[in-house]
Amino acid sequence: MPWCDSCAKYYAPNAMRPDGTCPTCGRSLATSGSLRAEARALGVDDPTVVKKADGTPKAPWHFKVMVVAVSIYLLWRLVQGIEWVVHRL
Numbered sequence: 001m002p003w004c005d006s007c008a009k010y011y012a013p014n015a016m017r018p019d020g021t022c023p024t025c026g027r028s029l030a031t032s033g034s035l036r037a038e039a040r041a042l043g044v045d046d047p048t049v050v051k052k053a054d055g056t057p058k059a060p061w062h063f064k065v066m067v068v069a070v071s072i073y074l075l076w077r078l079v080q081g082i083e084w085v086v087h088r089l
């Protein structure tokens, strides 16, 4: 999304002037170059992101650890919930 620093506003691509400048202050906004920088900031085409053979980014190891930890925690809470229900019967 094109951002204007001087106006502190986001502009839809079709809200900009045809030459890609800000409709309010005339400052040059998003070019394909800044879109590439945005993509880099989002981790797309980041050389540090490990990719699988089909080109999709591989989940980082700490994400998998977190998923496993959350699964164990939720399973434990489920056990506690079942115990709570059983004790009330």
Ligand SMILES: [Zn+2]
Pocket: 004, 005, 006, 007, 008, 022, 023, 024, 025, 026, 027
């Ligand atoms: Zn502006």
